[in-house]
Amino acid sequence: xxxxxxxxxxxxxxxxxxxxxxxxxxxxxxxxxxxxxxxxxxxxxxxxxxxxxxxxxxxxxxxxxxxxxxxxxxxxxxxxxxxxxxxxxxxxxxxxxxxxxxxxxxxxxxxxxxxxxxxxxxxxxxxxxxxxxxxxxxxxxxxxxxxxxxxxxxxxxxxxxxxxxxxxxxxxxxxxxxxxxxxxxxxxxxxxxxxxxxxxxxxxxxxxxxxxxxxxxxxxxxxxxxxxxxxxxxxxxxxxxxxxxxxxxxxxxxxxxxxxxxxxxxxxxxxxxxxxxxxxxxxxxxxxxxxxxxxxxxxxxxxxxxxxxxxxxxxxxxxxxxxxxxxxxxxxxxxxxxxxxxxxxxxxxxxxxxxxxxxxxxxxxxxxxxxxxxxxxxxxxxxxxxxxxxxxxxxxxxxxxxxxxxxxxxxxxxxxxxxxxxxxxxxxxxxxxxxxxxxxxxxxxxxxxxxxxxxxxxxxxxxxxxxxxxxxxxxxxxxxxxxxxxxxxxxxxxxxxxxxxxxxxxxxxxxxxxxxxxxxxxxxxxxxxxxxxxxxxxxxxxxxxxxxxxxxxxxxxxxxxxxxxxxxxxxxxxxxxxxxx
Numbered sequence: 127x128x129x130x131x132x133x134x135x136x137x138x139x140x141x142x143x144x145x146x147x148x149x150x151x152x153x154x155x156x157x158x159x160x161x162x163x164x165x166x167x168x169x170x171x172x173x174x175x176x177x178x179x180x181x182x183x184x185x186x187x188x189x190x191x192x193x194x195x196x197x198x199x200x201x202x203x204x205x206x207x208x209x210x211x212x213x214x215x216x217x218x219x220x221x222x223x224x225x226x227x228x229x230x231x232x233x234x235x236x237x238x239x240x241x242x243x244x245x246x247x248x249x250x251x252x253x254x255x256x257x258x259x260x261x262x263x264x265x266x267x268x269x270x271x272x273x274x275x276x277x278x279x280x281x282x283x284x285x286x287x288x289x290x291x292x293x294x295x296x297x298x299x300x301x302x303x304x305x306x307x308x309x310x311x312x313x314x315x316x317x318x319x320x321x322x323x324x325x326x327x328x329x330x331x332x333x334x335x336x337x338x339x340x341x342x343x344x345x346x347x348x349x350x351x352x353x354x355x356x357x358x359x360x361x362x363x364x365x366x367x368x369x370x371x372x373x374x375x376x377x378x379x380x381x382x383x384x385x386x387x388x389x390x391x392x393x394x395x396x397x398x399x400x401x402x403x404x405x406x407x408x409x410x411x412x413x414x415x416x417x418x419x420x421x422x423x424x425x426x427x428x429x430x431x432x433x434x435x436x437x438x439x440x441x442x443x444x445x446x447x448x449x450x451x452x453x454x455x456x457x458x459x460x461x462x463x464x465x466x467x468x469x470x471x472x473x474x475x476x477x478x479x480x481x482x483x484x485x486x487x488x489x490x491x492x493x494x495x496x497x498x499x500x501x502x503x504x505x506x507x508x509x510x511x512x513x514x515x516x517x518x519x520x521x522x523x524x525x526x527x528x529x530x531x532x533x534x535x536x537x538x539x540x541x542x543x544x545x546x547x548x549x550x551x552x553x554x555x556x557x558x559x560x561x562x563x564x565x566x567x568x569x570x571x572x573x574x575x576x577x578x579x580x581x582x583x584x585x586x587x588x589x590x591x592x593x594x595x596x597x598x599x600x601x602x603x604x605x606x607x608x609x610x611x612x613x614x615x616x617x618x619x620x621x622x623x624x625x626x627x628x629x630x631x632x633x634x635x636x637x638x639x640x641x642x643x644x645x646x647x648x649x650x651x652x653x654x655x656x657x658x659x660x661x662x663x664x665x666x667x668x669x670x671x672x673x674x675x676x677x678x679x680x681x682x683x684x685x686x687x688x689x690x691x692x693x694x695x696x697x698x699x700x701x702x703x704x705x706x707x
Contacts, residue, residue, distance in 0.1 A: 128588060129207075129346040131157035134180035134188070142214045145311040146179055146335075152314060152503055153339050154348040154586055162188045175207035177342045182211035182306055186223035209304040210338045212311050217273045224275070224306055228297045233276045234308065238269050241288035244329070249285055249296070253305070254337040256353070256534035256568045260527065264329040272330055273308050286333065294334040307334035314503040321489040322519055323505045325532040336535055348584040348596065350508065350537030351607065355563065355570035356578050357556075358463065358486070358520060358543045360390040360419060361693070364399035364407065364454075369546030369693035370701075373403050379553055380413040385560050388575040390419035390463040393446035394686055397453070404454045415574035416458040418443050418482070420465035422674075422682040423689075429468040429493040436476035438671035444481060459576030460601075461486055468493045474515040478625070479666040484509065484516045484579045484599040486541060506536050508582050509598040511619045516598045518579060523548070523559040531566055539578050540570050546693055550701050577603070580658065597659070604649065605656035612651055617644040618661065627662045 131150055135143040150157050158176075162184045178185075213220045217234035225232040248259040274291040277284070285305070286294035295306045312331040325332060339347055362368035380387060407414040420427050421443035428436060440462070447458045460482045464473075467489040474492075477485060490510050491497050504510050510517040520541035521529055530540045540563060548556060563570065573581070580603040585595045591611070595604065597618040606612045620626070623640045629647055630636060636659065638647035649657065674682070 128156060128174050129343045130174060130176060131155050131343075132176040132178050132206075133157050133159045134162045134178065134184055135159060136181070136184060136214075137161055137163055140181070140214055142181055142212060142310055145313055146212060148314060148503075149311065149335060149339070150179070152506070153343070154346075154584075155339060155343050156346060156588075175205060177207050178209045180209070180211060181214040182223040182227075183214055183216060183219040185209065185211050186226050206302055208338075208342055209299070209302055210335065210342070211304065211306045212335065213273065213307060213309060215310050220273070220308065221275075224295070224297070227299045227304060227306075228282055230277060230282055230297075232282075234273050235276050235291065236271075236273055238272065238274050238288060238291045239266060241269070241291050244286060244288040244293070246333070247283070247285045247287070249283070251341065252567070253285060253296070253341045254333070255340045256566050257333060257337065257528070257531045258567050260531055262329060262526075262528045263326065265324075265326050268327055268329065274330075275306075275308050285337075286330070293330040294337075305334065305338050307331075309334075311335055312502065314506060315501050318490070318500045318502055318505055321491060322521065322525075323502060323529075324525065325529050326526065328502075329528075333532065333535075336532075340535060346586050346588055348537070348586050350582070350584055351605075352581060353534050353540070353568045353570045354578045354581055355385070355540035355542070355572050356415075356575045357385055357387045357560075358390055358417070358541060358575065359387060360463065360543060360545050361392060361423070361689070362389055362546060363395050363690065364389070364391070364403040366400060366403060367694075368690075369697060370549040371546045372549075373406055375553065376549075377406060377410060377413055379557060380410075383557055383560050384564060384572065386413050386415070386572040386574060388415045388417050388459065391416040391447070391450075391458070392419050392421075392423045392465075392686070393443040393450070394422045394682065396446040396450035399450065399454055399456075404456060407456045408454070411457075411574070415576070416447075416456060417461045417463050417486070417575050418447055418458065419463045421446070422686075423465045424682055424685060425466065426468045426493065427465050428462075428473040429470050431470055431472045431494070433472040433476050433666070434668050435671050436470075436473045437479060437666045438673070440476055440480050440482070442673075459574055459579075461575050461579055463487070470494050471498070471513065474513040474517075476666065478515045478600075479663050482515075483576065483601040484518055486518045486520055486575065486579075488520055488522070488543060490517060490519060506538075508536075508538055508584055508596075511598065514622070516579075516600070518582070518598075523555070527559070527562045527566075530563055534566060534568055534570070537584055539582055541575070541578065547697055547701075550698075597661075600661045600663070602659045603656055604651065604659060606651035606653055609653050611653065613648060614651065615646070615648050616659070617641075617646050619643060620645045625663045627664045629659065629661050631657045631659055 221232045221234040244262045246254050246257050246260045283296040284292040293308045297304050309330040421439050462482050462485040464487050520543045579599040580601050587593045592613045595614050595616045629638050636647050638645050
């Protein structure tokens with residue numbers, strides 16, 4: 127039974143209708159589009175109920191006619207699963223429409239500056255998914271400009287509310303569950319003007335509709351098979367302590383509070399790991415892992431425009447990580463974490479031709495003189511795929527649990543990042559954050575960073591026995607979690623298919639083809655079976671880089687030792703002085 131939407135638009139589709147259509151496309155929802163004046167419920171040959179999406183003002187005008195077409199309200203309820211209504215920017219018409227549908231007295235009020243805390247209801251049907259029961263503080267600017275419901279009636283259920291204001295309502299209309307948002311829908315094709323998406327700046331325009339899609343289309347919309355998480359700490363050497371990080375204390379906390387930590391390890395330090403810490407990592411691979419943090423970790427190391435230079439630099443980093451592994455026995459995750467978050471388009475092209483499987487970063491805008499435009503839809507995706515190489519986003523804990531929850535609603539992994547100074551209170555702030563993350567309605571599965579990347583994909587199942595999958599990293603761990611054999615139809619966005627050397631599992635090569643900017647291939651798995659699929663690219667041809675000169679190497683060494691002095695002595699001393707005042 128296919129979950130299908132019916133999008134009712136104005137005679138000439140408005141900007142809001144177009145935004146609704148774009149959101150349905152983004153989440154892979156199958157839908158029919160009809161003008162509201164062309165009434166009549168089309169036959170759903172898959173025998174499912176329609177999820178009706180429309181502006182509130184448009185629906186109020188046609189609901190009576192829809193009932194007449196269906197002969198009675200019970201028949202209407204049998205043909206429509208639920209309704210989502212959005213505003214077209216006319217608050218008076220919106221208030222009248224909701225009043226007409228609910229039988230309650232509704233008014234719309236502009237602004238809610240004094241209502242600083244908003245609560246997302248823990249509704250029995252789980253409509254708001256990972257964000258249920260959270261309390262949010264949207265940005266003050268956003269609160270000043272928004273339209274909000276002021277309700278007077280018991281027939282309405284506020285799903286997002288603050289004091290006497292509501293932004294998302296559920297009501298019953300002739301046996302139908304109707305969801306109404308007071309705000310216009312977010313434009314996901316708009317340019318992202320910040321370094322990452324912050325739900326506090328788009329709370330009322332994004333959360334209601336995304337929540338509804340996740341609730342109304344659980345199988346046939348794109349969704350992630352699991353919520354995964356990893357904590358990343360940038361820079362530490364593997365010594366008993368680095369700054370405020372005590373590895374034995376951290377291990378104890380990980381086991382107690384059920385989380386994992388990846389150290390973004392600077393390859394320059396490959397010969398400097400302490401045996402006792404090496405032993406901790408080897409004996410606790412479920413808790414500890416390493417990723418690749420640049421090469422020398424010099425300023426803007428991966429921000430220049432020389433692809434050959436960056437390719438050599440990445441290969442040098444991987445060679446150092448391999449040497450570290452041969453000495454210590456600690457495997458590393460083939461994931462790049464950019465130093466200072468700085469990267470260029472050339473860096474992405476270089477990383478693609480190496481054994482790395484993805485990059486992870488806070489910032490998603492490159493350091494090029496004229497960086498490409500990044501849209502909201504780009505950063506809503508599981509990974510940012512508009513560069514040559516996949517980029518997974520990560521966040522600091524102080525960005526708020528609401529941002530991690532919204533990422534989970536989108537299907538993105540929870541990759542949190544801290545530096546050693548966040549542990550200056552013996553990790554009390556860190557533990558508080560971990561407990562909040564683990565308390566979300568869809569608690570994450572904690573993994574090492576490499577496995578987070580491999581298991582990050584989205585899927586939808588339109589017919590028994592076949593699952594559509596979109597792959598992001600250059601390695602994918604695909605698993606058949608059902609009790610029946612399944613055929614997985616896998617696609618991955620690729621702008622340079624000629625660069626692909628092969629696609630393979632551990633045991634066999636896989637045939638593939640190029641279709642509309644994607645590579646497509648398929649694999650069959652038995653119940654409970656899982657495979658790792660690898661997309662391998664040709665090495666980068668061209669003039670070899672001759673390496674770093676002596677002044678550069680001396681400068682890199684000085685930088686490393688000065689940074690360690692800052693972390694181990696200067697910052698702890700400042701903290702002690704601040705605490706004694």
